[in-house]
Amino acid sequence: MTPVDIEKENKELARQYKELLRISYRTLSDDDKKLIREAFDVAVDAHKDQRRKSGEAYIFHPLAVARIVASEIGMDATSIAAALLHDVVEDTIYTLEDLEERFGPTVARIVDGLTKISNLKKHRDVSLQAENFRKMLLTINDDVRVIIIKIADRLHNMQTMDSMRPDKQIKIASETLYIYAPLAHRIGLYNIKTELEDLGLKYTEPEIFKDISRKMKETKEQQDQYIEEFTRAVQQSLDKEILDYEIKGRPKSIYSIRRKMLKQNIPFDEVYDKFAIRIIYKATPESEKFLAWKIYSIVTDHFRPNPTRLRDWISSPKSTGYEALHITVMGLKGRWVEVQIRSERMNEIAEKGYAAHYKYKQGASNENEEDQTLDEWLNRLQDALENNETNAVDFVEQFKLNLYNKEIFVFTPQGDLKSLPKAATPLDFAFSIHTEIGMHTRGARVNGKLVPLSHELKSGDQVEIITSEHAKPNNNWLDYATTARARSKIKSSLKDEKKTIAEDGKVILTRKLRSQKISLDQNIINEMVIYFKLKTSLDLFYRVGIGTIDNKMIKEYAASRSSAIVSFFKNKIRKTPVAENVDKDEITDKFDLLVFGKDEQKLDYTLAPCCNPIPGDKVFGFTTVSDGIKVHKQNCPNAIQLQSNYAYRIIPAKWIDSSAQEFRADLELTGIDTLGLVNHVTREISEHMHVNMRGLNFTTNDGVFKGNITVIVQNKKHLHRLIENLKKINGIDKVIRL
Numbered sequence: 001m002t003p004v005d006i007e008k009e010n011k012e013l014a015r016q017y018k019e020l021l022r023i024s025y026r027t028l029s030d031d032d033k034k035l036i037r038e039a040f041d042v043a044v045d046a047h048k049d050q051r052r053k054s055g056e057a058y059i060f061h062p063l064a065v066a067r068i069v070a071s072e073i074g075m076d077a078t079s080i081a082a083a084l085l086h087d088v089v090e091d092t093i094y095t096l097e098d099l100e101e102r103f104g105p106t107v108a109r110i111v112d113g114l115t116k117i118s119n120l121k122k123h124r125d126v127s128l129q130a131e132n133f134r135k136m137l138l139t140i141n142d143d144v145r146v147i148i149i150k151i152a153d154r155l156h157n158m159q160t161m162d163s164m165r166p167d168k169q170i171k172i173a174s175e176t177l178y179i180y181a182p183l184a185h186r187i188g189l190y191n192i193k194t195e196l197e198d199l200g201l202k203y204t205e206p207e208i209f210k211d212i213s214r215k216m217k218e219t220k221e222q223q224d225q226y227i228e229e230f231t232r233a234v235q236q237s238l239d240k241e242i243l244d245y246e247i248k249g250r251p252k253s254i255y256s257i258r259r260k261m262l263k264q265n266i267p268f269d270e271v272y273d274k275f276a277i278r279i280i281y282k283a284t285p286e287s288e289k290f291l292a293w294k295i296y297s298i299v300t301d302h303f304r305p306n307p308t309r310l311r312d313w314i315s316s317p318k319s320t321g322y323e324a325l326h327i328t329v330m331g332l333k334g335r336w337v338e339v340q341i342r343s344e345r346m347n348e349i350a351e352k353g354y355a356a357h358y359k360y361k362q363g364a365s366n367e368n369e370e371d372q373t374l375d376e377w378l379n380r381l382q383d384a385l386e387n388n389e390t391n392a393v394d395f396v397e398q399f400k401l402n403l404y405n406k407e408i409f410v411f412t413p414q415g416d417l418k419s420l421p422k423a424a425t426p427l428d429f430a431f432s433i434h435t436e437i438g439m440h441t442r443g444a445r446v447n448g449k450l451v452p453l454s455h456e457l458k459s460g461d462q463v464e465i466i467t468s469e470h471a472k473p474n475n476n477w478l479d480y481a482t483t484a485r486a487r488s489k490i491k492s493s494l495k496d497e498k499k500t501i502a503e504d505g506k507v508i509l510t511r512k513l514r515s516q517k518i519s520l521d522q523n524i525i526n527e528m529v530i531y532f533k534l535k536t537s538l539d540l541f542y543r544v545g546i547g548t549i550d551n552k553m554i555k556e557y558a559a560s561r562s563s564a565i566v567s568f569f570k571n572k573i574r575k576t577p578v579a580e581n582v583d584k585d586e587i588t589d590k591f592d593l594l595v596f597g598k599d600e601q602k603l604d605y606t607l608a609p610c611c612n613p614i615p616g617d618k619v620f621g622f623t624t625v626s627d628g629i630k631v632h633k634q635n636c637p638n639a640i641q642l643q644s645n646y647a648y649r650i651i652p653a654k655w656i657d658s659s660a661q662e663f664r665a666d667l668e669l670t671g672i673d674t675l676g677l678v679n680h681v682t683r684e685i686s687e688h689m690h691v692n693m694r695g696l697n698f699t700t701n702d703g704v705f706k707g708n709i710t711v712i713v714q715n716k717k718h719l720h721r722l723i724e725n726l727k728k729i730n731g732i733d734k735v736i737r738l
Contacts, residue, residue, distance in 0.1 A: 009057055013044070016060070020067050025074030025352065032077035036066075039081035039103065046085075046092035054163040061156060062087055068152040073189060074352035079145045082110035086149055089115045113146035114153075147183065154180045155192055158199040167647070173203035174643035188320035188353035197255035204643065205258070205635060212254045215268050223249055223275050229332050230277055237298045243291065245281040250340070252276070262635070265668075265736045276338040280347050288343040289314055292325045295341050303329035306336065314346075316409045316417065321349050411462040420457065423482055427453050430465045431486035438489060442468040454480040472497075502538050505545025512544075512551065516558040531557050594631065596621050596651045605629040605653075607663075611636035614663040616716025621651035655715070664694065665719050669707040669726065671733040673700045678707075680729050685711060691722055705731075708738075 017040055021033060028036070043062050050058035066083040069075045075083075081103060088094045089111055096115075100108035158176055161169050177200035184193035202209045227249040238245060252274050260271050279299075283291045292314055299305075309328035317323045323346040331337040342350065407419050410429060420428055426446065431438030443466040444451055457463065473493045481487045510520045518524060525537045532549060534540050543549040596603050605621060611633040613619045618634040622642055631653060632639055643650055669681065678698055685691050695710035713719045719737065726735045 013057070013059065013063070016063050016067070020063065020070055020080070023067065023071040024080070025071055026076055028077055035077050035081050035103070036084070039084040039107075042094065042099075042102070043084045043088060046088045046094050050091065052160070052163075054160065058087075058091075061160075064156045064159075065149065065152045068155055068192075069149055072192060072352075073148060073152060074348075075145065075148065078106055079110070079149060082107050082114070082145065083149050083152060085111050086114045086153060110145050110149065114149060148187065148189075151180055151184050151187070151189065151192060151196075155196060155199075158196060161199075161203065167650075167652075169203040170643050170650075171647035173200045174640050174647070176200045177204065177640045178644035186320065188318075188322060188349070190322075190353075191351050194253040194255070198253050200640075201255045201258060204640065208258060208635070209254060212257055212268060216251065216254065216257075216274070219274065220251075223251070226332065226335075226337075227275075227277060230337070233302050233332070234299055237301065238295065241294060241298070243281055243295070245279055245295070247277060247279050250276045250278050265738075272335060273338055276340055278340045278342065278347075280342050280344060283343045283345075285345075288345065292341050292343070296325055296327060299327065299329060299339055299341075303331055305329050309338075316419075318407055318419075320353070322346075323349060408457060408459040410457050410459070413462065413464045415462075421483060424457050425454055425480050425482060426451065426457065426463055426465065427477060427481045427490075428483040428486045429457065429463045431481070431483065431489055433465070435489055437465055437467055438486060439473060439493060440467040440469060440471045442466050442471040453477070498538065498542050501545035502541035503545075505541035505543070509541060509544045509554070512554050513558070516555065518558060518561070527561070528557060531560070594619070594621075594653055594655055596629070596653050598652070603629055605631050608632045608636065608638075610638055612664065612666070614665055614713065614716055614719065615655045616719075617655075619653050619655070621653040622646070623649040623651065663713060663715075665711055665713055666738040667709045667711060667723070667726075668736050668738055669705075669709065669732055669734070671705060671731045673705040674731040677705065677729070677731050681707070681709070681726065681732075684725055684729060685709070685722065691718075 021028060021036065040063075044059050047058040047062070052058055052061060062084050065086060066080050069083040070080050085099060085103070085107065089096050089099065096108055096112055099111055154176060157172065161172065164172075176196050181193050181196040181200065184190075184196055198209075227247070231247045234247075252271075257268070257271055257274060260266070261268060264270075279295055281288075281291055281295065306328040309326075311324075311326035313322055313324050313326065323342070325341040326338060327341070328336050328338050408422055408424065410418050410420060410424075412418060412433070418429065418432055420432060426444030427438065427441060430441045430444070441453065444453060444455070445464040445466065446455060446457065446461050448462075473490045475494065477490045478487060478494075481490055506520075513520050513524070525540065529535070529537060529540050532540065532543070532553075534543070540549070544554075594605060595601060596605075603621075606627065606629070607613055608622070608630045613631055613633045613636075619631050620634060620639075620643075621629045621631055624630055629651065632642070671677075682693070682696070685693055692712040693709060694712060695708070697709075698705060698707040700706075711719075711722065713722065723735045723737070726732060
C-alpha cells in the first residue's frame with residue numbers, strides 16, 4: 001500500500017471510531033470512553049498486519065461489530081470493548097491473561113467465551129456440529145453478552161460476504177438461517193433477525209432474492225401513497241385527542257414474503273400484507289396502556305377490524321419482552337392491512353431487545369438490578385440446556401422449534417398465568433410447572449372438563465393436572481409433548497427405564513447363548529446387532545429383556561453363524577463383476593440427464609421424494625450415508641438444514657439433457673365448477689398436450705371444485721406450458737405444482 005492509501009485508511013478508522021462513540025445507544029461516561037479507547041488501541045495494535053479477503057484492514061471488522069453492539073443492540077461499554085477485542089486472543093499474540101490484566105475479569109470472560117465459540121471445530125458429523133451448538137449456548141451461563149456479540153459478529157460477516165467463494169457463502173448463509181436468525185429472534189433482536197434472514201436468502205437463493213427485491217422497489221411508491229392516504233384518514237381524529245405520535249410503514253422482509261409465497265403456494269402479487277402500518281406514540285408509564293386502546297378505538301372507528309386478528313401483547317407481553325397492540329383492519333381500496341400500535345418504549349424494546357429494558361426499568365440504578373433482568377431472561381433458556389442426555393441433533397431441532405413458536409397464555413387452577421408455545425398440550429403445561437408433576441401426570445382437566453393428554457391448549461384455558469404416584473412416561477407421550485423441556489424429560493425417563501430392562505436383557509442373553517455354546521463378547525454383540533438389523537447393543541439387550549428377541553430367534557442366529565463360512569465362499573463363487581450385469585444403454589440415458597460438480601461428472605443418483613425435482617429445476621446433489629446421491633431442489637424445505645449441517649456432502653448439480661426420460665409432477669387445480677370441466681381438463685392434458693396422467697381426483701363443494709392430477713412430463717418447460725394451457729380453461733382459477 002502507498003503512504004497515501006495508509007493515510008486515507010487511518011483517517012477512515014479515526015472517523016469510524018468517533019462515529020462509534022456518537023451512535024452508542026447508552027450514555028457513555030468518561031470511564032466508559034476510556035475503556036473503549038483502550039480496547040480500540042489494543043485491537044488496532046493486535047490486528048495491524050492483518051487484512052480480510054476483500055483486502056480491507058482487519059481492524060474494520062471488530063470496529064463494525066462494536067458499532068452493531070453499541071447502536072443496533074444497545075449494549076454497554078463493557079460489551080463494546082469486548083466486541084472490539086473479540087478476535088484478539090484467537091488471531092494475535094495477545095493472551096487472555098493480558099486482557100484480564102488490562103480490562104478486568106468481565107471483558108476477559110466475554111472474549112474467552114467468544115474465542116471458545118470460534119475454536120469449535122466445524123465437524124463433518126452433524127451430531128458433533130449440533131453438540132457444538134449446544135456448547136455455544138452454554139456460554140450463555142457465563143455471560144449472555146457472549147452470544148449477543150457473536151450474533152453481531154455473524155451479522156457483519158453476512159454483510160461482507162461478497163468476496164467469498166459461492167460454496168462458502170451458501171454454507172455460512174444456511175448456518176445463519178438455521179441457527180443465528182432463530183437465536184436473534186429469541187433474544188428479541190427483531191431488526192437483526194430480519195436482516196440475517198434476508199441476507200441468508202440473498203446467498204442461498206440469489207435469483208429469488210433479486211426478483212422479490214426488484215418487485216418490492218417497484219411497489220414502494222404505491223405503498224408510500226397508501227400509507228399517506230391511511231394517515232390522512234385517521235390524522236384528524238388522533239390530533240383531536242392531543243396525542244404525540246408518528247405513523248410510518250414497515251415493509252415485510254423479503255425472507256418472510258418468500259416464506260409466505262412457499263407456504264401458501266402463491267405468487268408475489270397475491271401476497272397482500274407486504275407492509276404494516278406502525279403508530280408510535282409518546283406516553284408516561286402510567287398512561288401508555290390506556291393510550292394504546294384509545295388509538296385502537298380511533299383506528300377502528302374509521303376502518304372495520306378483523307376480530308380474529310387482534311393480538312394484545314401489552315396485557316400479556318411475549319417471553320422476549322415484546323409489547324404492542326396488533327390489529328388487522330379493512331383499509332382503503334378493500335385491502336386488509338396490519339396496524340401495530342406501540343409506545344416509544346415498546347418500540348425500543350422491539351428493536352433493541354432486552355437491552356432496552358435497562359433504560360426503562362423502574363429504578364434500575366445499579367448493575368445488580370440490571371443483572372436481575374438478565375437472570376429472568378436466562379432462566380427461560382436454562383431449561384433447554386440443562387439436560388445433557390438429550391440427543392444433540394434433537395436438541396437443536398427442538399430449540400429452533402421453541403424459538404419460532406408463537407405463544408399462548410393459560411391459567412393454573414390458582415389463576416396464575418403461564419406462557420407456552422402455540423400447540424402446547426396439558427403435558428407441556430405439567431412439565432412447565434414442575435418436572436415431578438410432569439413425570440406423574442395421569443390426566444388433565446381443561447376448563448373443568450377431562451381432556452386427553454394430546455389436547456391442544458388455547459389462550460385463556462384454565463388447566464388442572466391430575467397426578468398419580470404410579471403414573472410414569474411412556475412412548476406415546478413423545479407424540480403429545482411439543483416443548484423442548486417436556487420432550488427432554490420424557491426421553492430421559494424412557495432412556496433410564498430402557499437401561500434397566502437392557503441390564504436384565506444382557507444377563508438373559510448371556511445365559512441363552514451359553515446353552516448354544518457361544519460366549520458373549522464384543523464381537524458376538526456386534527454380529528448380533530447387525531444380524532437383527534439394530535443400531536446399538538442397548539437395542540439388542542432391551543429387545544431380549546422385553547422378549548421381542550426370543551429363544552427361537554437366538555437359536556436361528558446360532559445356526560446361521562455356524563454356516564457363515566460356507567455361505568461366505570458360496571457368495572464369492574456366485575459374485576460376478578457389476579459391470580457385466582449393467583445395461584449400458586439404460587445407464588447412458590439416465591446419466592445424460594444430470595451432471596455433478598465442476599467437472600460435470602456423470603454419477604448415479606435418485607430424486608428426493610421430499611421435493612420431487614424434475615429437469616429444469618435448480619437442484620443440488622446430497623451424498624447420503626446408505627442411499628447414494630439424492631437430488632433435491634434448491635428451494636426444497638430441507639435444503640437450508642442440509643446445506644448448514646452437511647455442507648461437505650453437497651455436490652453442485654445441473655441438468656444437461658432431458659430428452660431421454662419423463663418425470664412425475666403433481667398439480668392442484670381450483671376454480672368454479674362448470675358442466676364438462678373435467679372433460680375439458682383431461683382433453684387438454686391427453687389430446688392437445690400429449691401428456692400421460694397417472695392420477696386424477698376431483699371434488700366439488702357448493703360450486704367450487706378442487707382437483708389433484710399427477711402428470712408425466714419431460715422437463716420444467718413442458719410442465720410450465722401445460723400449466724399455462726390449463727389456466728386458460730374457463731372456470732379454472734389457479735393451477736399450482738405441489
